[in-house]
Structure formats: C-alpha cells, structure tokens
Amino acid sequence: MKKNRYLSIFLVSIVLLTVCRTASGQHKSEIPVLAGERWWGAYTALGAAMPFEAADRSYRLGADNLQNQSAPFLVSSLGRYIWSDAPFTFRFDGRKFLIDSPVGDVRAVKAGKTLREAVILGKNARFRSNGQTPPEGFFSRPQYNTWIELQYDQSQEAIERYADDILAHGFPAGILMVDDNWQRYYGNFDFKAERFPDPKAMVDRLHAKGFNVMLWISPFVSPDSPEFRELQSKGFLIKQKGTNKAAIIPWWNGYSACYDLTNPAAFAHLQRQLERMQREYGVDGFKFDAGDTYFYDPATQDYHDKNARAVDHLQRWGELGNRFPYNEYRAAWGLQGSPLVQRLADKNHSWEALQQLVPEMINAGILGYPYTCPDMVGGGQVADFSAEAQERLDQDLIVRSAQLHALMPMMQFSVAPWRVLDAEHLGYCREAAKLHEKMAPYLLETAAQAAKTGEPMVRSMEYMYPNKGFWDCRDQYMLGAKYLVAPVVTDEGKRTVRLPRGTWVDDQGKRFKGPLVMEISVPLGRIPYYELKR
Structure with missing residues (x-):
C-alpha cells in the first residue's frame, strides 16, 4: 500500500475516554478496548504474549525495559494507537488499559482501520525514519560473537583461532564481535597486554580474512582505577543523591561507577575514547551493552541533567551508538527510525525459547526497531553449552534455530557449531548460513524500505x-x-x-x-x- 494513501486517510480523531488527575499530579487514564480489538507493543520481550491478554500486574515503562527494547507505543488491530512523550505505567485487565502517567493525559488515537495503518501512521506522527540503514554486512553475512566460546577468557590467540575455524568449516566471514573482558578493566579502553600482545595486528589479520571487528563495551567504570579518579574529578559520573561522590551501582559484573551520559562533556569524553580505539587498533565499531533502565534510579542518583529519567540515560547510550555505524544494542528507548542494530535478549537453549523468537521480532518491529537479530543461534546462555550440559544439548534445536535466523534480517552465531554438532547437523547449519547470504539482496531491499517508510x-x-x-x-x-x-x-x-x-x-x-x-x-x-x- 502506498505511503500517500496512508497520508490521505490520516484524519486523526482523538478518543479520550476517561481521564482523572490524582492529588500527586499523576494522570490516570482508562482506555476501553473496542469489540474485536487486539493490541500489540510496549515491550519487545512481551512479544510471545501478544496480542495483550489480561494480566494481574503493572508494567512500568520508565523503570524496567525487560532487558530489551521498550517504548510508550501500543497499536491495535482496529487502527488505533496509544502514544506518550514520556514513560508511563499501565495495566491491562482484558477490557481496558489503565494508564498512569506523570506528565499528562494518555489518549487513544484513531489513525486508520488496521494494525498496519496504526503502526505506519503512528510512527509517521511520532518518530519518522531518517532514511539510513546499518552497514550492509549486518544483513548480508552472519555475525559471530565470542561470548559462548570464550566467555571472560578473551585473548588474541583464541579470537583468531575462532575466526580461522569459521572459515575452515565452510562458514562465510562476517562481523566478529569480541565480547567482555578484552579490556584491562571497565572504563578503560586498552587491550590487556598479557592476552593481546599485538591487537592492531590481530584486527588487521581479521580484516584481511573478510571479517569486520566489533568490541563489547559498557558505560560502567571500575572503582579505584585511574579512569575512575579522573572521571569523578571532572564530574563525569552519576552521583549518589545529594553528594558529589560517584554512585556505585550493582550490575551483573559486580559494583561499578557509571558514566553520566546526560552530561554533554562526559558523553563527548567517552566518544573520544572510542574514536581513539578505532584509530589505534582499526576496530570497526562496538557492542553497546548494559544500558538497561533498572541500573538508573533518579530517586537515589543525581545526574548532570537535573530532570533526567532512567530512560533518558538509556536513550543517550543509544545516541552514542549513532556515532558509530557498526553498533549493536540489546536495550533501547527512543531513537526509532535510527540505524541502530538491535538484538533480542539472551535466550536459553530450549524449544520454548525458540518459540519466543518470531513474536518478539514482530513486536520489536512494531515498536520501531526493524534492524534486529533474534539473539544467538541455539541460545545465548553460557551454562547451556558447558561440558556438563553437553549430554542435554539438542542438536536438532540448534539446526532449527539456525534455519530461523537464516530468514531473519540478521543471524548471529556464538556457540561454535563445529564443536557441539555432528557432521550431519553441522552441514545443515552451514546451509542455513549460506541461505542467509543468498537472501541478502532481498534483505537489503527490505531494510531500505524500512528506512524509508518505517x-x-x-x-x-x-x-x-x-x-x-x-x-x-x-x-x-x-x-x-x-x-x-x-x-x-x-x-x-x-x-x-x-x-x-x-x-x-x-x-x-x-x-x-x-x-x-x-x-x-x-x-x-x-x-x-x-x-x-x-
């Protein structure tokens, strides 16, 4: 359907059904569901539960991103959409949405008659695509992430061996993501000298073999490091509430300080560190991890921007990635229509997890994130591929996962198929990777359409x-x-x-x-x- 046809029917009528304001300044809205109407959106991670069914819980968009992309955007099969310029809390009881917003009334907007019209017209009204896509290699070739094979034991020798094994087993070269613990410590952007004797030569050799190279990073900074002391003295770190001391935030790798990305000077400083990495080592880009909103709490933390919310810090993390064409995110807020590469949250090695991939990919696209990868082939949880778990490994599941990835915008390997599969199953995974390559022209055409139309x-x-x-x-x-x-x-x-x-x-x-x-x-x-x- 042509874009001008959508615009011609964009006679928006706003349906405000029940609104009241609490004494605290919160705005409460009730939006009843119409007969036969069904709704999608809000969280990528809720895709398998779409369309929404009654749930005895509240969803706090401003505080928890459920480890993936989220947005104050819901769309219906009858052409309506719900949007807010700020995160809100909501419940769905099967008959109506109960919405609690801190900044204003939340309304249902009539944009058309179908889900497609609600998505396109809602996006055009609220966040237009900028016409750019991620680099071609994200779509045309597989991605390879060293996490499952190397975990925290990243080294120059092991990374180059992983790349050589990819080619030796007949898989195409692609984007190689070096995961956590290549750096000296968090907040430092130099390779560990004892594990990477010549990182520039490593990157050069990987490039010569056809790989692009990306490095895992986070916004966290190890306490009591030279970088910590420098950043704290400059006011570049999130602070404890009411003090000038850096907040120490618990996350999956321990307790760390964190860049305050609402501070333009801190943002620019971090950007310069990453640009220096590119100049010195030749890396192509970065995997931007650990930006989740639940790390940030304005009630206990102070930011350079006195009005900053948790989602604002996550959005600034995304804005940093927009400076680097080779990027990857698992958590996102805002920036729909930008050429940011997204990935689904880590899945375990199970058929139930495999069944979540299609509906979650659908929901990510509805929210405005079309350039998304369905996690890692076979699953992204390290424990599922340990030596102890080898007997429980399902080789058929890994093949079916690779096949699903092959006909998605992007596909990503982490566990080495040649390590865990027999020759027959390995051959099927290789065929899936080649099918993805075969589909590349169509994937690039579809990506370009997404950049143009949303x-x-x-x-x-x-x-x-x-x-x-x-x-x-x-x-x-x-x-x-x-x-x-x-x-x-x-x-x-x-x-x-x-x-x-x-x-x-x-x-x-x-x-x-x-x-x-x-x-x-x-x-x-x-x-x-x-x-x-x-």
Whole structure:
C-alpha cells in the first residue's frame, strides 16, 4: 500500500475516554478496548504474549525495559494507537488499559482501520525514519560473537583461532564481535597486554580474512582505577543523591561507577575514547551493552541533567551508538527510525525459547526497531553449552534455530557449531548460513524500505492480512511483503502452514493457491518458506 494513501486517510480523531488527575499530579487514564480489538507493543520481550491478554500486574515503562527494547507505543488491530512523550505505567485487565502517567493525559488515537495503518501512521506522527540503514554486512553475512566460546577468557590467540575455524568449516566471514573482558578493566579502553600482545595486528589479520571487528563495551567504570579518579574529578559520573561522590551501582559484573551520559562533556569524553580505539587498533565499531533502565534510579542518583529519567540515560547510550555505524544494542528507548542494530535478549537453549523468537521480532518491529537479530543461534546462555550440559544439548534445536535466523534480517552465531554438532547437523547449519547470504539482496531491499517508510522487516500475519483470522498466528511471519516464512519451532518435525489469499511457491518449487491451511512434514534439512507470486 502506498505511503500517500496512508497520508490521505490520516484524519486523526482523538478518543479520550476517561481521564482523572490524582492529588500527586499523576494522570490516570482508562482506555476501553473496542469489540474485536487486539493490541500489540510496549515491550519487545512481551512479544510471545501478544496480542495483550489480561494480566494481574503493572508494567512500568520508565523503570524496567525487560532487558530489551521498550517504548510508550501500543497499536491495535482496529487502527488505533496509544502514544506518550514520556514513560508511563499501565495495566491491562482484558477490557481496558489503565494508564498512569506523570506528565499528562494518555489518549487513544484513531489513525486508520488496521494494525498496519496504526503502526505506519503512528510512527509517521511520532518518530519518522531518517532514511539510513546499518552497514550492509549486518544483513548480508552472519555475525559471530565470542561470548559462548570464550566467555571472560578473551585473548588474541583464541579470537583468531575462532575466526580461522569459521572459515575452515565452510562458514562465510562476517562481523566478529569480541565480547567482555578484552579490556584491562571497565572504563578503560586498552587491550590487556598479557592476552593481546599485538591487537592492531590481530584486527588487521581479521580484516584481511573478510571479517569486520566489533568490541563489547559498557558505560560502567571500575572503582579505584585511574579512569575512575579522573572521571569523578571532572564530574563525569552519576552521583549518589545529594553528594558529589560517584554512585556505585550493582550490575551483573559486580559494583561499578557509571558514566553520566546526560552530561554533554562526559558523553563527548567517552566518544573520544572510542574514536581513539578505532584509530589505534582499526576496530570497526562496538557492542553497546548494559544500558538497561533498572541500573538508573533518579530517586537515589543525581545526574548532570537535573530532570533526567532512567530512560533518558538509556536513550543517550543509544545516541552514542549513532556515532558509530557498526553498533549493536540489546536495550533501547527512543531513537526509532535510527540505524541502530538491535538484538533480542539472551535466550536459553530450549524449544520454548525458540518459540519466543518470531513474536518478539514482530513486536520489536512494531515498536520501531526493524534492524534486529533474534539473539544467538541455539541460545545465548553460557551454562547451556558447558561440558556438563553437553549430554542435554539438542542438536536438532540448534539446526532449527539456525534455519530461523537464516530468514531473519540478521543471524548471529556464538556457540561454535563445529564443536557441539555432528557432521550431519553441522552441514545443515552451514546451509542455513549460506541461505542467509543468498537472501541478502532481498534483505537489503527490505531494510531500505524500512528506512524509508518505517515498516518492519519482520511482519505479523495480521499486519499484512488484516481481519482474516491471523491475529493469533505466532509461529509464522512475513519477511517484508514477499516471503511467508513458516519455521519449525517444535521437536515434532511438522507444522501447520496458513497461507493467505494468493498464489504461493514454496522453497521446493511447489505451487499453492490460498487461502489454504495445511499440515506439512518438514525434514531436518528444510525450512519452509513461500514466495508470493500474485
């Protein structure tokens, strides 16, 4: 559907249904659900629960990002959207949204008649895409992250061996992400000399083999380090409430101080450190981790910006990434329409976790983050791939995960398939990586469309085929407007495929006329997908 058609129907009517203000200045709104209306949005991590069902809990958008992207943006199957310029708290009781906002009334806006119209018109009204995409390599080649294989034992020798093994086992070179503990300590941006005797030479050799190189970083600073003392003296760290002392914040790697990115001078200082890394070592970019809102609490911390909220610090972390084309994020607030690479939160090695990937990718796109990777092939939890867990490893699951990644905007390996798989399963993973390469021209075309129009790359069936009974379809999706992908996400080796109206040709060349519902058996070496011909 053309953009000008959307604009022609953008006669927005605002429906304010019930609003009252509490004595504390909070604004409470009730937005009833219309007959047959279903809603998506708010949190990427809630994708598997979409559309929203009644829940006996409140969601605090300003305080918890559920380890992934979040936004004050909800959209409905009947063309309405909910937006706020500030984070709010909400509950859904099955009949209405109960919204508590600190800054003003929250309204439901009538933008069109379908989920697709609500998404596109809501985005165009609130956050337009800037026309830029991440570098081509994110879409055209696999990514490789050293986390599962090396954990905190990063070294020049091990990283180069990992890269050599990728090529030796017939996988294409791609973007190589060096994960945590390459640096001397947090807040320092030099390689550990005892583990990296010549990091510049390492990066040069990786480049010569066809890899781009990214480094894991965080905004945290190890206490009692030279960098800590310098940054504290300059006022570049988040402070304890009411003091000039740096706040010491607990996170998964212990207790650390943290850059105050609401301070323009601190922001610029950190940017200069990263640019220096690029000049000295030739690295292409950075994996920006640990920006989650739950680390930041204006009630106990002071910021340079006296009005800063937790989400503001997370947004500044994202703005830093916009200075570096090669970037990756797992947590995000704001900046929809920017060329920021996102990843789903770490998943465990299970079929249940695999089933979460499609709906979460759909929800990320709805929120305005189209350039997203579905975590790591087989899962991103170290314990699942330890020597002790080897007997519980499901090789079929790793193959099905790789196949799903192959027909997503991006795919990322971490556990080395050649270490944990037999020859047959390894071959299927290699084929999945090559299928992703084969799909690269279409992925790049779809990414360019997302940058221009704001439409997601991964789209729900309800998004593309509204009011046709697809609202509860969570295990297949449209990749752009051309391909329907029906991955196997259970251990049964079969699935139901629901084809909408049209002529479809599958990955084996077979032709089908929709609408059609069919049960298919899927051998391990196949991922079913269907191209729309007309």
